[in-house]
Structures are given as C-alpha cells and as structure tokens.
Amino acid sequence: MRRNRGRRNGRRKRSVIKAVCWGVLILILLAVAALALYIVGMTLYFNYQLKDGRTRREYTEKQKRADEEQIQAIREMQARKEEKRQKRRQRKSEANRR
Structure with missing residues (x-):
C-alpha cells in the first residue's frame, strides 16, 4: 500500500x-x-504631442492660420509683380509706338 x-x-x-x-x-x-x-x-x-506640450490639433489650427496668412501675403506679392509687369509692358508698348 x-x-x-x-x-x-x-x-x-x-x-x-x-x-x-x-x-x-x-x-x-x-x-x-x-x-x-x-x-x-x-x-x-x-x-x-509636440515638443512644447501642445497637441497636434492645437498646432494645426494655429498653423492653418499662419499658412493662410502666408498664402495671402504670397498672393499679394504675386499681384504686385503682375502689376509691375503690366506697367513695364505698357511702357514698352508706348515706347515702341513712338
């Protein structure tokens, strides 16, 4: 047993x-x-999360505003350049007519 x-x-x-x-x-x-x-x-x-503690959503909202401002500034610069080109063309055409 x-x-x-x-x-x-x-x-x-x-x-x-x-x-x-x-x-x-x-x-x-x-x-x-x-x-x-x-x-x-x-x-x-x-x-x-970004380095400075903000979240990407907060960053993108601020970045969108900054990007829109940059785009607006670029458009204004392009418009000025186009105006200058048109003025030059007018001057050239006027000079050629004389």
Missing part, C-alpha cells in the same frame, strides 16, 4: 508543479502584453 501512496503523491506533485509553471508562464505573458501596450500607448502619446 505504501507504494501506491508514493505514486499518488508523485503525480500530485507533478500536477502541482505543472500548474505552477503554467501560472508563472501566463503571468509572464500578461506582463509582456502589458509592457507592449504601454510602449504602444506612450509612442502614440508622444507622437501626438
């Missing part, structure tokens, strides 16, 4: 060891998954 008890205890010990190993493995996998999610989250957070 003692032999049977020894075998049963050995099987129980093995199953307990297996259960502990599986538990440790699952905990390790959960820790790795949590770390991966943390890294992805921080990457997205820092990618969305």
